[in-house]
Amino acid sequence: xxxxxxxxxxxxxxxxxxxxxxxxxxxxxxxxxxxxxxxxxxxxxxxxxxxxxxxxxxxxxxxxxxxxxxxxxxxxxxxxxxxxxxxxxxxxxxxxxxxxxxxxxxxxxxxxxxxxxxxxxxxxxxxxxxxxxxxxxxxxxxxxxxxxxxxxxxxxxxxxxxxxxxxxxxxxxxxxxxxxxxxxxxxxxxxxxxxxxxxxxxxxxxxxxxxxxxxxxxxxxxxxxxxxxxxxxxxxxxxxxxxxxxxxxxxxxxxxxxxxxxxxxxxxxxxxxxxxxxxxxxxxxxxxxxxxxxxxxxxxxxxxxxxxxxxxxxxxxxxxx
Numbered sequence: 001x002x003x004x005x006x007x008x009x010x011x012x013x014x015x016x017x018x019x020x021x022x023x024x025x026x027x028x029x030x031x032x033x034x035x036x037x038x039x040x041x042x043x044x045x046x047x048x049x050x051x052x053x054x055x056x057x058x059x060x061x062x063x064x065x066x067x068x069x070x071x072x073x074x075x076x077x078x079x080x081x082x083x084x085x086x087x088x089x090x091x092x093x094x095x096x097x098x099x100x101x102x103x104x105x106x107x108x109x110x111x112x113x114x115x116x117x118x119x120x121x122x123x124x125x126x127x128x129x130x131x132x133x134x135x136x137x138x139x140x141x142x143x144x145x146x147x148x149x150x151x152x153x154x155x156x157x158x159x160x161x162x163x164x165x166x167x168x169x170x171x172x173x174x175x176x177x178x179x180x181x182x183x184x185x186x187x188x189x190x191x192x193x194x195x196x197x198x199x200x201x202x203x204x205x206x207x208x209x210x211x212x213x214x215x216x217x218x219x220x221x222x223x224x225x226x227x228x229x230x231x232x233x234x235x236x237x238x239x240x241x242x243x244x245x246x247x248x249x250x251x252x253x254x255x256x257x258x259x260x261x262x263x264x265x266x267x268x269x270x271x272x273x274x275x276x277x278x279x280x281x282x283x284x285x286x287x288x289x290x291x292x293x294x295x296x297x298x299x300x301x302x303x304x305x306x307x308x309x310x311x312x313x314x315x316x317x318x319x320x321x
Contacts, residue, residue, distance in 0.1 A: 014151035014251045015073035021147045022066040025159055028140045029059035032133050039129040057102045061095040065159050072250030085250025092211035096204045103200035110193030134170040137163050161206050172196055217247040231280040237273050239297045256291045263296035270294050
């Protein structure tokens with residue numbers, strides 16, 4: 001899995017979009033939690049309890065995301081010169097932990113109900129609540145997808161993944177409650193709870209993988225790296241691009257590279273070429289923090305810290321002969 005391709009929005013525009021969608025996510029999770037509390041109290045359904053636990057943790061996760069995206073968009077300061085973008089990934093890790101906890105609690109309750117069956121009542125209300133929950137969650141996921149097409153955010157992506165799992169879990173819970181009504185047995189309800197618990201584990205793993213990609217500084221996708229090189233090579237005086245390194249951190253991306261220039265250029269001319277190249281990249285990646293090191297072509301000895309010497313992979317290293 002590679003880091004997502006960043007959209008062409010400024011940090012301020014991206015932050016505004018993510019703030020709005022996280023506010024909506026928190027509101028939806030709160031409404032669903034309150035509705036499911038009422039339904040569960042009336043019926044005692046394990047499937048409803050599973051869905052309630054998921055929505056309650058959705059509310060905590062949405063609150064975490066709500067604050068994480070705001071902190072991530074804060075500009076760099078003296079203690080955080082690379083900005084605060086990784087706060088989004090930390091928020092996603094908290095989400096994953098909450099979902100794992102939810103799955104464990106629901107799974108235990110479902111197994112206990114299978115071993116000690118109890119009648120479930122007032123299931124018609126449960127079905128109405130589950131239907132409304134699924135519809136409202138679907139609307140939220142649609143809104144999140146629209147935002148993610150414009151502004152990349154690992155926290156919002158994780159939130160969306162969690163809600164997609166919720167939709168499937170709601171449908172399973174709906175089927176379990178309906179089957180319990182049809183055959184007058186609590187077994188389908190408890191089995192639905194077990195399936196939801198397993199689905200929650202899958203969702204937590206997906207969220208964890210997305211957060212770890214960013215925390216481990218994984219490269220941007222192949223298309224983004226190729227686009228950076230193309231932009232650099234628009235000026236024929238840039239004779240080569242090597243040691244390209246990229247990573248994402250919330251709304252920001254960081255780009256580092258070495259560029260080959262003719263050795264006879266003056267420092268002023270080399271500086272002008274680098275500034276123009278940086279501006280070309282910034283036009284396509286407005287949230288980028290860019291560091292370009294010019295090398296005199298044919299006269300630069302291998303340099304860089306341990307493990308960061310020249311790496312030729314046929315993609316990120318391009319020279320013009």
